[in-house]
Amino acid sequence: MLCVEWNHVAEMCLYLDDLSEESRILCLCSRAFVNDRHLYCLGLRRVYRNKKNNERDYNDDEEEEEDSSSLPAASETFKVPVIEEELDSEAELMLQMGLPVKFGGSSYEKNFILPDHSFKEHKKRRKVRNKHQKCKNESCVDDVVEPAQDIDIEEVRSKNPDQSGKEESPVTVSEGAYSLKPTAADPTIQKSWEDYWNQHGQGLLWQDWVVKNPEISQSNPEPWNSSETTEEWNKHYSESYWQYYEQFNYWTQLGWTFNSPGEFAEQSTEDAKLPSCSPPPTLEKDLDRLCDGIVNGLENINLNINEAEQDCKPISVIYESHQAQDTENHETHCPCDPDHCDHQNGGSGETNAPSGHSSSSQPVSQLNPEKTVHKGQARTSEDNGEDDDEPPECKQAKIKRSHELDVEENPQEVLAESSTILGLKHGKGQKYGGIPDFKHRTLRYLDKGVRHRSHFLDMHRPVNVKNRHIFFADDSDKKSTKSKTLKKVQTFLRKVEEPVDDEINEDLPEVEDSFSSSDSDEQDTLNVKSTNVLAESHLEEAFEEHYYPDIDEQSEMQDAKSNSYLLDDSSMGIETHCKLPSNAIWCSADGSSPQEQSRDNADSTRQLVPLEIPSYLQVETEEKNGSQVSTAGRSNKKKKQKSKKKILSPPPEIAGSHLAKYWAQRYRLFSRFDEGIQLDEEGWFSVTPEKIAEHIAQRILQCFKNAVVVDAFCGVGGNAIQFALAGMRVIAVDIDPVKLDLAYNNAQVYGVEDQIEFIRADYMHVAPDLKADVVFLSPPWGGPDYVSAEIFDIKTMMNLDGFEIFRLSQKITKNIIYFVPRNTDVEQVASLAGPGGQVEVEQNFLNKKLKTLTVYFGDLIRKP
Numbered sequence: 004m005l006c007v008e009w010n011h012v013a014e015m016c017l018y019l020d021d022l023s024e025e026s027r028i029l030c031l032c033s034r035a036f037v038n039d040r041h042l043y044c045l046g047l048r049r050v051y052r053n054k055k056n057n058e059r060d061y062n063d064d065e066e067e068e069e070d071s072s073s074l075p076a077a078s079e080t081f082k083v084p085v086i087e088e089e090l091d092s093e094a095e096l097m098l099q100m101g102l103p104v105k106f107g108g109s110s111y112e113k114n115f116i117l118p119d120h121s122f123k124e125h126k127k128r129r130k131v132r133n134k135h136q137k138c139k140n141e142s143c144v145d146d147v148v149e150p151a152q153d154i155d156i157e158e159v160r161s162k163n164p165d166q167s168g169k170e171e172s173p174v175t176v177s178e179g180a181y182s183l184k185p186t187a188a189d190p191t192i193q194k195s196w197e198d199y200w201n202q203h204g205q206g207l208l209w210q211d212w213v214v215k216n217p218e219i220s221q222s223n224p225e226p227w228n229s230s231e232t233t234e235e236w237n238k239h240y241s242e243s244y245w246q247y248y249e250q251f252n253y254w255t256q257l258g259w260t261f262n263s264p265g266e267f268a269e270q271s272t273e274d275a276k277l278p279s280c281s282p283p284p285t286l287e288k289d290l291d292r293l294c295d296g297i298v299n300g301l302e303n304i305n306l307n308i309n310e311a312e313q314d315c316k317p318i319s320v321i322y323e324s325h326q327a328q329d330t331e332n333h334e335t336h337c338p339c340d341p342d343h344c345d346h347q348n349g350g351s352g353e354t355n356a357p358s359g360h361s362s363s364s365q366p367v368s369q370l371n372p373e374k375t376v377h378k379g380q381a382r383t384s385e386d387n388g389e390d391d392d393e394p395p396e397c398k399q400a401k402i403k404r405s406h407e408l409d410v411e412e413n414p415q416e417v418l419a420e421s422s423t424i425l426g427l428k429h430g431k432g433q434k435y436g437g438i439p440d441f442k443h444r445t446l447r448y449l450d451k452g453v454r455h456r457s458h459f460l461d462m463h464r465p466v467n468v469k470n471r472h473i474f475f476a477d478d479s480d481k482k483s484t485k486s487k488t489l490k491k492v493q494t495f496l497r498k499v500e501e502p503v504d505d506e507i508n509e510d511l512p513e514v515e516d517s518f519s520s521s522d523s524d525e526q527d528t529l530n531v532k533s534t535n536v537l538a539e540s541h542l543e544e545a546f547e548e549h550y551y552p553d554i555d556e557q558s559e560m561q562d563a564k565s566n567s568y569l570l571d572d573s574s575m576g577i578e579t580h581c582k583l584p585s586n587a588i589w590c591s592a593d594g595s596s597p598q599e600q601s602r603d604n605a606d607s608t609r610q611l612v613p614l615e616i617p618s619y620l621q622v623e624t625e626e627k628n629g630s631q632v633s634t635a636g637r638s639n640k641k642k643k644q645k646s647k648k649k650i651l652s653p654p655p656e657i658a659g660s661h662l663a664k665y666w667a668q669r670y671r672l673f674s675r676f677d678e679g680i681q682l683d684e685e686g687w688f689s690v691t692p693e694k695i696a697e698h699i700a701q702r703i704l705q706c707f708k709n710a711v712v713v714d715a716f717c718g719v720g721g722n723a724i725q726f727a728l729a730g731m732r733v734i735a736v737d738i739d740p741v742k743l744d745l746a747y748n749n750a751q752v753y754g755v756e757d758q759i760e761f762i763r764a765d766y767m768h769v770a771p772d773l774k775a776d777v778v779f780l781s782p783p784w785g786g787p788d789y790v791s792a793e794i795f796d797i798k799t800m801m802n803l804d805g806f807e808i809f810r811l812s813q814k815i816t817k818n819i820i821y822f823v824p825r826n827t828d829v830e831q832v833a834s835l836a837g838p839g840g841q842v843e844v845e846q847n848f849l850n851k852k853l854k855t856l857t858v859y860f861g862d863l864i865r866k867p
């Protein structure tokens with residue numbers, strides 16, 4: 004059983020030439036969400052004493068003192084820190100100041116809060132509405148609302164005081180079928196929303212209804228008229244209304260506008276292809292996103308392919324809801340609010356905005372690329388399911404793909420836009436096996452809300468800079484308009500220049516070097532030179548922002564050093580290796596001092612500094628003991644306060660180095676870190692975080708019991724250990740003997756060393772001799788540039804030839820897992836499957852942030 008949230012999101016078909024299966028590569032796109040924030044928080048808590056920032060409630064008072072071995076599972080919930088406001092423009096500011104963008108937080112994280120918040124608001128509104136409805140049913144005289152008469156919700160609230168004061172925007176409750184209309188302060192927005200809802204509302208309602216109730220919708224085409232379903236329908240109406248209203252507001256706040264059909268009538272044909280959305284000129288590229296956000300999940304886009312004549316990449320982008328598959332394109336009534344049925348715009352907007360009038364049902368047959376209509380080819384009713392002129396409202400409407408793009412529209416852009424939304428990269432990188440560039444592409448969404456939900460995930464899209472003015476006001480008496488984040492930065496900068504008092508000095512680690520963040524992911528660098536000790540408050544902030552690198556940061560530092568591990572051919576050969584390293588950086592918690600052993604391998608040129616036992620661990624032990632002794636006469640609260648005062652700092656060797664940033668996330672790498680995990684420098688940034696490694700192991704377990712797995716680039720054992728923990732036998736190969744020693748040690752910590760065979764060798768040489776059920780490939784990604792590249796090319800950007808690694812692995816088994824950067828060219832990895840083949844590209848989200856791609860081949864692919 005996978006303990007993570009996992010789902011298929013799309014099915015991409017890449018065609019070499021014709022649209023036959025033999026020339027097709029089927030690429031299933033999936034997402035896996037794992038969560039390890041509690042491990043990070045644990046790391047942080049053990050770094051900082053005194054948390055002054057009350058915003059950050061990690062809810063881990065118990066956690067602090069618990070044994071790390073009994074850490075909660077990834078799926079367990081924990082409190083997510085409250086996120087700052089005012090982010091995007093600040094991120095830009097940070098960038099200009101040469102400070103880490105993450106000072107400004109993440110707009111995506113901010114968005115995480117939105118649904119929950121909105122949900123609460125929504126619940127409140129529903130409460131009001133339910134009350135209203137109840138009263139209506141009971142002929143409650145006080146609150147009866149006359150039909151078609153709007154009342155201000157504030158009015159309702161005034162009778163219900165605990166509901167008041169917290170509404171985001173005033174709304175009115177309209178009698179007819181729960182129609183709730185915003186009475187936005189800006190009448191333009193209100194009108195816009197009304198236009199939008201009038202134009203699309205019914206289609207949206209019916210679409211969602213069909214998805215939610217596929218059976219009922221077939222047997223009962225008018226649920227609003229049936230006594231059995233009226234209530235359900237009304238509830239659905241109310242919920243959908245607010246859902247779309249919130250989406251609409253969201254996009255409106257981002258500066259998007261909605262044009263009513265009348266306005267479209269005056270637009271050019273070209274414009275008219277872009278339904279219902281009129282973006283500000285500067286935001287043109289986000290057009291599709293707007294449309295998607297508003298008419299989320301509605302589009303059945305089928306782009307007619309203009310073949311290679313124009314040297315463009317054709318693609319069909321088709322929305323498909325699983326639930327709706329069964330409903331096929333049977334004739335059915337379109338939904339209609341009975342009260343509004345007759346006076347809706349009877350399809351005037353159909354041509355321009357068909358999406359709102361569609362059904363979610365996309366016949367599977369239409370997904371057959373052979374049926375994709377090409378330029379110049381007339382669409383048959385079988386293809387499009389319906390005459391486009393068929394008015395949608397209250398008439399017999401055949402469920403069909405709803406949103407068709409004209410052939411003139413650039414398919415490349417459609418593809419790019421869809422991929423951007425999904426967080427996938429399409430490049431022109433060389434394809435495997437001499438495959439030329441793909442000629443056709445189709446994309447079918449397998450998850451209804453994927454496009455919408457994608458907006459709330461951090462997929463490292465470019466920061467959207469808004470034109471906001473930020474003032475640096477020195478006058479603290481005046482009410483400053485500057486953001487919290489800016490204040491934070493200023494405080495930080497001020498404090499690092501302040502001399503620090505002795506009291507603080509006692510506990511805090513000295514930071515003599517420049518304090519730098521190598522988060523090239525965000526293109527930011529902090530280079531604050533300070534010979535002072537950082538005051539704890541901003542040390543905390545600093546750690547928060549800088550000691551929490553991405554996985555990509557970890558991997559980005561797999562730079563040219565990896566080359567130095569390459570041994571001469573003469574020194575190659577398989578060698579089992581279970582000796583502890585001599586010159587690794589030691590971060591052992593067991594109290595043992597670093598061991599220096601003479602190395603028989605002179606090839607390693609690294610100068611690794613042995614570290615002392617981390618002081619934080621000693622402090623913690625003493626503290627625990629101390630607190631036990633001094634329990635008498637003290638309240639628990641005091642004990643907790645005391646424990647917070649102790650600083651659990653990283654060892655100086657780490658605190659003063661670029662590795663400092665990794666310290667706070669040590670438990671993310673190995674949750675049993677304190678039990679004796681050892682890492683060398685490269686290990687710190689190259690190990691696969693435990694939760695992701697665990698997930699991959701579980702994926703294998705789903706297909707194979709007692710599998711033999713080759714971990715071709717085992718490093719310090721992050722993956723190998725998880726494979727072994729899942730009951731597999733592991734052949735762990737690494738070219739670097741230090742890594743093998745560390746991996747062995749770490750496997751011992753987890754008690755799985757006996758399940759792993761450690762082989763010191765160049766995988767490229769030994770691969771043909773290995774036999775296994777599964778091969779796991781996690782090669783070095785070739786240095787920090789991988790993430791700054793827009794699209795990562797596995798053939799050219801790694802130290803090793805990514806194609807060759809794969810080719811050799813295929814000799815062992817077809818069941819291969821390729822662990823690659825998140826910005827990897829998806830078409831290139833898909834090409835590894837070969838014509839007629841299949842591949843699954845899984846996006847790995849860690850705390851809702853896209854981190855890596857895990858590409859599965861052979862039997863490991865999970866079919867929808």
Ligand SMILES: C[S@@+](CC[C@H](N)C(=O)[O-])C[C@H]1O[C@@H](n2cnc3c(N)ncnc32)[C@H](O)[C@@H]1O
Pocket residue numbers: 561565568689690691715716717718719720721722723736737738739742764765766767781782783784803
């Ligand atoms: C990204 S790390 C692997 C991290 C590992 N998955 C983990 O979780 O610890 C890549 C490893 O590949 C090793 N390596 C580089 N070239 C190699 C080769 N030709 N053969 C075998 N291992 C190699 C490096 O020494 C490094 O430890």
